[in-house]
């Protein structure tokens with residue numbers, strides 16, 4: 064199929080009478096429907112099944128700590144009371160802890176979460192507010208009993224006041240509501256969440272507040288902000304831990320050798336900005352291209368003015384089914400196509416290269432692809448069986 068993605072062929076086949084949905088050709092979807100998963104080791108793109116992990120975040124944090132300490136990281140626990148700076152350059156020189164201990168350094172990574180103690184509170188870097196595009200500012204989280212079988216996917220469903228997640232772990236399900244205090248109250252959110260749980264709640268819901276946006280310079284002087292200190296994007300696509308990891312990798316690639324280079328700082332900041340903005344746009348897409356008419360919230364989302372680059376992407380897809388990827392976008396073509404089509408955008412045209420195949424050849428190719436996609440599903444493991452084998456290996 065060369066440079067012309069599968070969805071172009073599917074659009075033409077649909078026009079020619081194909082009776083299969085787009086999702087019938089998606090191995091992840093077919094496996095999810097049957098509660099199955101396996102890591103497929105293949106070079107054949109037909110059988111490619113990308114995946115991500117469901118973690119217990121507290122256990123994952125402890126695992127990373129052990130891993131880092133075994134690798135030689137020295138951990139000093141304490142509360143930072145005062146951040147010391149060089150009077151002339153403004154560079155951070157040390158941290159004073161509440162018990163009087165002093166920590167000095169050449170490079171500081173600010174991972175103090177939403178407060179951004181070094182990057183924002185000390186160096187005064189501005190926080191760019193994106194709440195006019197992504198107005199959700201609250202979440203309520205509640206654990207519930209696990210299902211008999213662990214599902215291999217996250218479920219995100221919309222309600223009139225926001226959306227609800229369900230993330231299966233082996234010992235419980237994580238659930239939560241994400242909503243905007245501009246459009247709904249905490250009580251309404253709790254009612255919706257608790258009445259839509261699929262298993263017995265194990266606790267009371269816990270409310271979390273946040274503010275969507277980005278620290279304008281994620282690297283300033285000798286401070287690099289990683290994690291929530293660098294910005295917050297709501298968890299619709301569960302991207303925060305990915306952003307932490309990609310921030311660390313970027314820093315490793317540009318790690319200072321003899322002093323801090325202004326060119327490296329600029330490069331780091333430009334890449335981070337691009338990465339944040341493309342994820343932001345991808346999340347806005349979910350909200351903006353909605354067809355709900357049951358609440359002020361969803362109407363406002365549909366009617367808002369969106370960032371120009373996203374508006375162009377949507378227009379290009381509607382008119383020609385084309386997808387344009389940015390270099391630092393973590394979401395590739397398949398993700399954009401799935402959300403655009405999943406939310407009901409139907410392109411009026413497809414790529415002309417598709418016409419090189421006549422209708423009959425195209426329809427029989429589609430049948431073959433469909434059969435080929437069904438084949439590996441029967442051989443996949445049930446999700447619990449996979450986890451059991453994988454974790455005991």
Ligand SMILES: Cc1cc2nc3c(=O)[nH]c(=O)nc-3n(C[C@H](O)[C@H](O)[C@H](O)COP(=O)(O)OP(=O)(O)OC[C@H]3O[C@@H](n4cnc5c(N)ncnc54)[C@H](O)[C@@H]3O)c2cc1C
Nearest residue numbers: 141142143174175176202290291292298301302303304305
């Ligand atoms: C509702 C919700 C759902 C989420 N779901 C997902 C998901 O599905 N996938 C995903 O990838 N991410 C998700 N996230 C985001 C994820 O939780 C965060 O990315 C991650 O916890 C950020 O870690 P952090 O270390 O940057 O910040 P934090 O976890 O906030 O840690 C900051 C730390 O800094 C410490 N600190 C602050 N000030 C000081 C001081 N003066 N001295 C010493 N220490 C200090 C704090 O005590 C804290 O321990 C979600 C977030 C929310 C709110």
